[in-house]
Amino acid sequence: MEWIGVSIVNKKNNEVLLEIKGLHKKYGETTVLEDINLSICKGEVIVILGPSGCGKSTLLRCLNGLEKIQRGDIIFRNKSLVNDDVDWQEIRQHIGMVFQNYELFPHMTVIENIILGPIKVQKRNGKEVMEQAMQLLDRVGLLDRKDSYPRQLSGGQKQRVAIVRALCMNPEIMLFDEVTASLDPEMVREVLDVMQGLAKQGMTMVVVTHEMSFARAVADRIVFIDKGRICEIAEPHEFFTNPKTERAQHFLNKFQY
Amino acid sequence: MNLNWQFIIDSLPLYQEAAWITLKLGFWAILISSIIGFICSIILYFEVKGLKSIVKIYIELSRNTPLLIQLFFLYFGLTKLGITLSENTCAIIGLSFLGGSYMAEAFRSGLESVSRSQIESGLSIGLSKAQLVSYVVLPQAFSVSMPSVAANCIFLLKETSIVGAIAVVDLMNVTKDLIGMYYQTFESLLMLVAAYLIIILPLSMLLTWLERRVRYAEFGN
Amino acid sequence: MQSLGISVLFKGMNMQRLFEGLMVTVRIAFISIVVSSLLGIVLGVIWTSKSKWLRLVCRVYLEMFRIIPILVWLFVMYFGVTTALNIDISGELVSIIVFSLWGTAEMGDIVRGALESLPKHQIDSGKAIGLSPWGLYRYILIPQAVKRMLPAAINLATRMVKTTSLVVLIGVIDVTKVGQQIIERSRIEVPTASFWVYGFVFILYFIICYPLSSISKRLENKWNG
Numbered sequence: 001m002e003w004i005g006v007s008i009v010n011k012k013n014n015e016v017l018l019e020i021k022g023l024h025k026k027y028g029e030t031t032v033l034e035d036i037n038l039s040i041c042k043g044e045v046i047v048i049l050g051p052s053g054c055g056k057s058t059l060l061r062c063l064n065g066l067e068k069i070q071r072g073d074i075i076f077r078n079k080s081l082v083n084d085d086v087d088w089q090e091i092r093q094h095i096g097m098v099f100q101n102y103e104l105f106p107h108m109t110v111i112e113n114i115i116l117g118p119i120k121v122q123k124r125n126g127k128e129v130m131e132q133a134m135q136l137l138d139r140v141g142l143l144d145r146k147d148s149y150p151r152q153l154s155g156g157q158k159q160r161v162a163i164v165r166a167l168c169m170n171p172e173i174m175l176f177d178e179v180t181a182s183l184d185p186e187m188v189r190e191v192l193d194v195m196q197g198l199a200k201q202g203m204t205m206v207v208v209t210h211e212m213s214f215a216r217a218v219a220d221r222i223v224f225i226d227k228g229r230i231c232e233i234a235e236p237h238e239f240f241t242n243p244k245t246e247r248a249q250h251f252l253n254k255f256q257y
Numbered sequence: 258m259n260l261n262w263q264f265i266i267d268s269l270p271l272y273q274e275a276a277w278i279t280l281k282l283g284f285w286a287i288l289i290s291s292i293i294g295f296i297c298s299i300i301l302y303f304e305v306k307g308l309k310s311i312v313k314i315y316i317e318l319s320r321n322t323p324l325l326i327q328l329f330f331l332y333f334g335l336t337k338l339g340i341t342l343s344e345n346t347c348a349i350i351g352l353s354f355l356g357g358s359y360m361a362e363a364f365r366s367g368l369e370s371v372s373r374s375q376i377e378s379g380l381s382i383g384l385s386k387a388q389l390v391s392y393v394v395l396p397q398a399f400s401v402s403m404p405s406v407a408a409n410c411i412f413l414l415k416e417t418s419i420v421g422a423i424a425v426v427d428l429m430n431v432t433k434d435l436i437g438m439y440y441q442t443f444e445s446l447l448m449l450v451a452a453y454l455i456i457i458l459p460l461s462m463l464l465t466w467l468e469r470r471v472r473y474a475e476f477g478n
Numbered sequence: 479m480q481s482l483g484i485s486v487l488f489k490g491m492n493m494q495r496l497f498e499g500l501m502v503t504v505r506i507a508f509i510s511i512v513v514s515s516l517l518g519i520v521l522g523v524i525w526t527s528k529s530k531w532l533r534l535v536c537r538v539y540l541e542m543f544r545i546i547p548i549l550v551w552l553f554v555m556y557f558g559v560t561t562a563l564n565i566d567i568s569g570e571l572v573s574i575i576v577f578s579l580w581g582t583a584e585m586g587d588i589v590r591g592a593l594e595s596l597p598k599h600q601i602d603s604g605k606a607i608g609l610s611p612w613g614l615y616r617y618i619l620i621p622q623a624v625k626r627m628l629p630a631a632i633n634l635a636t637r638m639v640k641t642t643s644l645v646v647l648i649g650v651i652d653v654t655k656v657g658q659q660i661i662e663r664s665r666i667e668v669p670t671a672s673f674w675v676y677g678f679v680f681i682l683y684f685i686i687c688y689p690l691s692s693i694s695k696r697l698e699n700k701w702n703g
Contacts, residue, residue, distance in 0.1 A: 093383040103378035117382035321687035323643035334673035418547035446558045
């Protein structure tokens with residue numbers, strides 16, 4: 001089944017979509033991220049792992065302009081995102097983000113949540129947007145809930161709607177910030193399935209998560225961050241079976257029971 | 258207790274007229290207060306430099322002083338400085354001055370109740386600041402502030418009982434005059450209490466119902 | 479000869495009379511607040527009872543003061559009750575009675591709200607470590623209930639102080655009435671007297687109420703934030 005609006009891409013394509021160079025971020029006097037360097041290719045799925053408080057969510061938020069960086073550069077579509085005159089409103093239409101707490105708009109129905117962006121921001125044709133929205137909803141199995149309010153949905157359903165809402169903007173990259181962390185265990189799978197489907201269709205994704213088996217199955221590369229620095233970048237099978245750094249080994253041990 | 262029912266029936270027109278004035282004053286006070294309150298809350302929410310302090314001072318001054326004194330000051334005090342206002346206008350100005358700060362507090366708490374994450378969520382789908390405010394913040398703020406706004410409306414209607422002090426021909430003055438002229442004390446007081454019951458009780462119930470509907474429809478998550 | 483407006487405040491015994499009037503206001507407010515607090519606590523505890531009828535009676539009592547304006551109650555008491563019982567009560571006493579009744583109802587609601595909002599598991603934990611009912615109240619319930627009530631109670635007190643301004647309308651010689659007398663006497667000499675006198679009374683109320691509401695806000699932020 002196809003994802004409407006997501007181009008199918010050959011993953012061996014090496015076109016660099018997003019580049020992070022020497023990124024430094026501080027909160028007041030505390031350094032939260034130090035010297036982050038990463039190139040993300042089109043169609044790649046990057047999974048960021050690391051202990052709590054290591055800065056992985058912050059890094060994601062920097063990519064979306066929700067946090068400002070003090071030093072370094074973020075280059076997207078050959079344009080630097082660090083200047084003060086960056087039009088984030090425009091950029092955010094190409095970089096979609098899904099949050100841990102879904103953050104659907106409670107006063108709008110599911111379908112209204114989804115079409116708000118495309119119609120009001122992208123000024124697209126209403127009929128076309130509606131068609132895409134319904135097809136996306138159908139893909140995640142929630143077409144019958146399109147007129148429901150968020151409070152009538154379960155956590156897993158809300159998160160799937162949140163993903164559809166971001167997808168309907170036709171972004172080039174999708175950022176996922178611990179999107180299953182607030183869910184009851186039995187609902188985690190349905191969301192991960194959606195994300196895996198997206199990955200298979202070639203969406204460029206940067207995922208922050210604690211779901212190790214998901215990371216192992218879906219990631220093209222694992223980026224391990226500890227205390228604000230990138231410790232290790234490796235392909236999944238290498239990272240999980242043979243981590244090169246001590247801190248990565250220490251981290252992975254915590255998940256062995 | 259034997260009530261003089263004839264007197265009650267004869268006085269009905271007077272009370273009716275006075276009740277209308279009370280409602281009229283209340284209506285204008287609520288309307289103008291809401292406008293003032295809304296503007297003030299926006300100023301406080303967006304922290305508009307310069308205006309923010311003025312609004313804060315206004316709110317503290319009007320919330321910490323009694324309406325009666327505000328009315329006396331407006332009606333008697335300003336007259337001596339050459340500004341003459343009719344008693345009804347004074348009443349509306351005084352009530353709006355007081356009501357505006359109460360509405361400002363209600364709207365402000367509604368605006369602030371919309372969480373930062375909701376705003377970030379709106380930003381992430383590319384909404385501009387203006388779009389954020391109209392599509393995400395205001396609808397939720399409205400729903401949250403409804404109970405307080407409703408309470409303020411009832412409050413303002415009750416405060417209209419005070420404007421009789423500056424000669425507005427309202428329910429209080431009609432009652433006082435009738436007692437003074439005819440000594441039908443119980444009948445007059447009975448009608449007074451009944452008048453306020455009739456005005457305020459239905460409104461109170463209507464607003465409770467309305468508030469419940471608005472919260473139900475708009476709240477989720 | 480016309481004098482400077484503000485001088486009317488300092489002429490002769492004016493300032494002293496104003497403060498005597500203020501004392502009347504403060505007296506009414508103070509007595510009402512104290513009575514309301516004590517009776518309100520009692521009412522609040524009664525209100526938490528399991529009897530639906532008892533709770534209904536309390537609710538109706540409160541709504542009577544929430545729907546009918548206080549000024550109307552002052553009138554009813556002052557004109558109505560005195561005529562009915564054929565007695566002569568001073569406006570001051572009527573005011574204290576009405577305000578106390580109103581304050582008790584509101585305070586009862588505040589106390590009830592505070593008691594009902596206490597987490598049940600606190601009581602369970604208290605029982606689990608063997609506290610007697612009195613001990614439960616003393617060490618667990620009352621300190622926490624007080625925290626929850628205090629901002630609202632101070633807010634009520636502030637409202638009561640402001641409402642005492644109404645007693646001038648049933649003839650009590652409070653600070654507003656004294657001000658009006660001064661304005662009358664100074665009509666020729668100081669035509670702008672009403673501006674200054676009412677302005678002064680305005681500021682007096684502000685000086686009393688603003689600190690109270692600030693404390694209430696600060697407590698609320700400290701304990702709820």
